[in-house]
Amino acid sequence: MGNNDVVIIGAGHNSLVAAGYLAKAGRRVVVLEKSSVVGGTATTDETFPGFKISPVADTAGYLSDEVKTDLKLDSQVEIIPLDPIASSPEPDGTHLAIWRDTARTVKEIERFSPADAAKYPLFVERMTKIAGVIEGLLKLTPMDLPSVGLADIRAALGLAGPVLKLGRKNINELLRLLPTPVEDLLNEWFESDVLKGALAASAVKDVTWGPQETGTTFTFIYNWALSDTGLFRSASLVKGGIGELTKAMAETARGFGAQIRTDVEVKSIDVERGKVTGVTLANGESIQAGTVVSGASPRTTFLELLDARYLDTSFVRHVHNIKYRGSASRMHFALSGLPEFPSLAGAETDGYLRGPIQIAPSINYLQRAFDHTKYGRVASAPYLDIVIPTVADPSLAPSGKHIMSVTVKYTPYALRDGDWAAKGPEIAKLVVDTIAEYAPNFPGLIIDQMLLTPVDLETVYDLPEGNVNHGEMTLDQFFHMRPIPGYARYRTPVEGMYLCGPGCHPGGGVTGLPGQNAAREILKDAK
Amino acid sequence: MPRQTPFHSRTNALCESQNWVEWSGYFSAQTYEMDHIHEYNAIRLGAGLFDVSPLFKYFIRGRDAVALMNRVITRDASKCGVGQIFYTAWCDDEGKIIDDGTVARLGEDSFRMTAATPTLCWLEDNAFGMDVEIEEVTDAYGALALQGPTSRDILQQLTDTDLSSLKYFRMLETKLAGAPVNISRTGYTGDLGYEIFAEPDQCEGIWDALIETGAAYKLLPAGMTALDMVRIEAGMLLLDADFHSASTAMFEVEKTSPYELGLGWMVNLKKDHFVGQEALRRENARGPATCTVGLEIDVLALEKVFVQNSMPLQLPYQSWVDELPVYSDSDQRDHIGRATSGTWSPVMKKYPVIGRVKPQYAKIGTRVYVEQTVEARRYAVPATVVKMPFFDPPRKRE
Known part of the structure; x- marks a missing residue:
């Protein structure tokens, strides 16, 4: 193989997006995937026979429209929008649902606070404006601070429009808000605990923070910027499961000429005199390439695949210090019927169960759940994010039966007492009991269940410390600081070696953006 | 309060001056007598015994x-x-x-x-x-430096191992006065000398044996003042004097x-x-931006400056560490570097200085001017770039 060939490590969705763009541009690309299927954390399988579950990622609502179009994904997969985008059953038997339609949501909020209901439309308008600016930033390659180049300025000019539209007052507001706790933001607007809990939950779903921690307004706005709902969280499924999306990405890449090999484990990235020369596989085979792109996490890439002794000390120290500290478990159930949430009375007919269900009755509830994590303990009353995908897509399970997928927070990777091997059954029971508090018939419906703890996520999916985003999505690990300061432009200290995974800007979620941005920079360097 | 090295009971008893400094968190004798000159002479003419336990x-x-x-x-x-x-x-x-x-x-x-x-x-x-x-x-071993022309003779009295076969920058494990030690032929004086590592409970015995045996070989315990003079003669650089550590430098320009x-x-x-x-x-x-050089101050020219001020020549009685400007011209217009440490050398009867100058002035024999202050006035005194080490006796390697 000649020097122009590109090896991409891993076939997660960002790798596949990068492969698609690079192959489309005429590069000869080979993707090497350790497992027997493509998709990385965005796969769908039949862990329970007859039931198709998406073990890690399940929402396609953050996928970039541009990626969708460029890689012709629209014609290959069917995206099912969910509505409501979140419903919160409350311990007292009431419930709140947030709908895509603001007017419909206002009516829901009125049951809790007429004042909040009156303010909600303005809140949506203001946040949408601010999120628009962040969205622009997320799609750019981060600037090389402090030495910003002309090209950066030219690229950033595209942002001038949304920023100017924001107005001086809102720019100040944006800068003031980003580092604040989401609780402070919501307290400035609303009085209802139920509403604030429902909104705050999405801000902490993908980070190990509670809503009272600094910077959670940033994650709140980040979700808003990328979501397909125009609101604070995404709510979409891929028909047949998220695995259909990554399969389609692989097909597109193949169509452009990329070669995708599964069951191929990369053992090391080979470097000579500071330049990448290719990779060596676990079976001893070497593949030469002038460009190697890693979809693996920065930790795996630099500290395991590369020989750390060829990297600068300060670089290794920075990579070593990236915060991962995952705290989410994933739990899946095969159910014989639909659970009944009395608080979502008439739920089935009203379609409440069609969207995500949040067990997050208040900000205090979320914060208390997080507080346990600070001390290495599992939350005694966990925050759960529940999706019953079979309501919107019955094809996923045998007729009349259902699947339930739950994100469980907080279950810290680093336990103070005990180890994860013994903790699993305890957490499984906690999840079942918690759901049963809101849906008493739930335990009787369970045909089968499966729990993925942070340690399982680490071992099965190569997610350091069980963090699905290859590094905490906190403000201090974002933009020009993701994965580490000085290396946020997908390039690495090794010439010809790039990163394309969610450890890079703009982070995790099935967005396709790290892969797209990385491919753009790789092609730039080839010129 | 600084900590005590494993030799402290002995060094303290001998430290007439009670002139202690802190060295990496330990008590270290600046001088043992009130004046350092006997200690200096012992290092060059007999042997000096240093407690260097604070080394990391x-x-x-x-x-x-x-x-x-x-x-x-x-x-x-x-x-x-x-x-x-x-x-x-x-x-x-x-x-x-x-x-x-x-x-x-x-x-x-x-x-x-x-x-x-x-x-x-x-x-x-x-x-x-x-x-x-x-x-x-650092705490698991006490360390001594025994430096000077008689150091080998002293050590040989206390061990069965033939030390004449121990070459420069080599080491061996042996027993000294019955105590297990690691002896290396290294040091910070540019002279014949050894460094001795031993476990803390052996340290006092080793010290006593060396002092006792050394009495017949002009041995004196020596402190940091004398050590700094001989290390300058030996052209050896001192951290935070002749250079700064990149890990603690405040500014980029301090790094070298x-x-x-x-x-x-x-x-x-x-x-x-x-x-x-x-x-x-x-x-x-x-090519580097600056070069470290040995400078020899023209003492007769320096004397003229004193005479101009109606004073007799005064030479530094002990070493100094400073940042003195170095010029290419006597008018002090063209600043080319800095002098970082210097001392009068009693054994050489010369005034060696370590400095760093622009590369084009680093050639042996180049004439430069070092700032010297006499009666609160600054003068540019001629100096010549010379080879370092300034003092390099064959016995160091022999």
Whole structure:
């Protein structure tokens, strides 16, 4: 193989997006995937026979429209929008649902606070404006601070429009808000605990923070910027499961000429005199390439695949210090019927169960759940994010039966007492009991269940410390600081070696953006 | 309050001056007598005994010990034979010097490293992914330096091992007055001399034996004042005097590379990757920005300055550490560098100074001007670039 060939490590969705763009541009690309299927954390399988579950990622609502179009994904997969985008059953038997339609949501909020209901439309308008600016930033390659180049300025000019539209007052507001706790933001607007809990939950779903921690307004706005709902969280499924999306990405890449090999484990990235020369596989085979792109996490890439002794000390120290500290478990159930949430009375007919269900009755509830994590303990009353995908897509399970997928927070990777091997059954029971508090018939419906703890996520999916985003999505690990300061432009200290995974800007979620941005920079360097 | 070294009961009893300084958190004698000159003379004419226990000491052991040493230091550790010692520098990623010290190869896969500054964290940072064990042993060993022309004779009285076979920068394990010790032929005086490492409970006995035996060989316990004079004569650089560590420098301009410090000979660009190698490769190609030089002040010219002021010549009675401007001209218009330490050398009857100047002024024989202050007025006194070490007796290596 000649020097122009590109090896991409891993076939997660960002790798596949990068492969698609690079192959489309005429590069000869080979993707090497350790497992027997493509998709990385965005796969769908039949862990329970007859039931198709998406073990890690399940929402396609953050996928970039541009990626969708460029890689012709629209014609290959069917995206099912969910509505409501979140419903919160409350311990007292009431419930709140947030709908895509603001007017419909206002009516829901009125049951809790007429004042909040009156303010909600303005809140949506203001946040949408601010999120628009962040969205622009997320799609750019981060600037090389402090030495910003002309090209950066030219690229950033595209942002001038949304920023100017924001107005001086809102720019100040944006800068003031980003580092604040989401609780402070919501307290400035609303009085209802139920509403604030429902909104705050999405801000902490993908980070190990509670809503009272600094910077959670940033994650709140980040979700808003990328979501397909125009609101604070995404709510979409891929028909047949998220695995259909990554399969389609692989097909597109193949169509452009990329070669995708599964069951191929990369053992090391080979470097000579500071330049990448290719990779060596676990079976001893070497593949030469002038460009190697890693979809693996920065930790795996630099500290395991590369020989750390060829990297600068300060670089290794920075990579070593990236915060991962995952705290989410994933739990899946095969159910014989639909659970009944009395608080979502008439739920089935009203379609409440069609969207995500949040067990997050208040900000205090979320914060208390997080507080346990600070001390290495599992939350005694966990925050759960529940999706019953079979309501919107019955094809996923045998007729009349259902699947339930739950994100469980907080279950810290680093336990103070005990180890994860013994903790699993305890957490499984906690999840079942918690759901049963809101849906008493739930335990009787369970045909089968499966729990993925942070340690399982680490071992099965190569997610350091069980963090699905290859590094905490906190403000201090974002933009020009993701994965580490000085290396946020997908390039690495090794010439010809790039990163394309969610450890890079703009982070995790099935967005396709790290892969797209990385491919753009790789092609730039080839010129 | 500083801590006491394993020799403290003995050094304290002998320290008439009670002139203590703090050295890396330990009590260290500045002088033993009220005046340092006897101690200085002992080092050059007999032997001086220094308590150098505060040196930071590390053991590096394991399958990747050579790899770690090679990643950290600028010399090729694989070329250091068992029983051999390297004087070496280590640099940061930008090729700027962090510290210098010795690396002694104890076995195929084990080293002992000494450093002026705490280095454990740096070693650990660089050992990522390596099969190696790093242990700080600063407190686990007391250390003495026995330096001067009679040092070998003194030691030989106390051991059965034939010390005449112990070559410069080599070491051996033996017994000294019955106590197990590691003796290396190294030092910071540029003279014949040895460094002795022993476990703390052996230290007092070793000290007593050396003092007792040394009495017939003009041995005196010596402090830091005398040591600083002889290290300048030996052209040896002092951290925070002649250079600053890149890890504590406040400004970029304070950082220096081994090339700038005249330590280019210890930078091995051909070996496998080490920290700072790329930066040093680039610097080697373009040449260093400054060069460390030995300067000899023209004492007769200096005397004229004193005479102009109706004063007799005054020479520094002990060493100084400063940043004195160095000029290419007597008008003090063209600033070309700095003088960082100097001393009157009683044994050489000369005034050697260590400094750093622009490369075009580093050639031996170049005339430069060093600022000297007399009666609160600054003068540019002529000095000549000379070879370092200033004092280099053959007995150092013989």
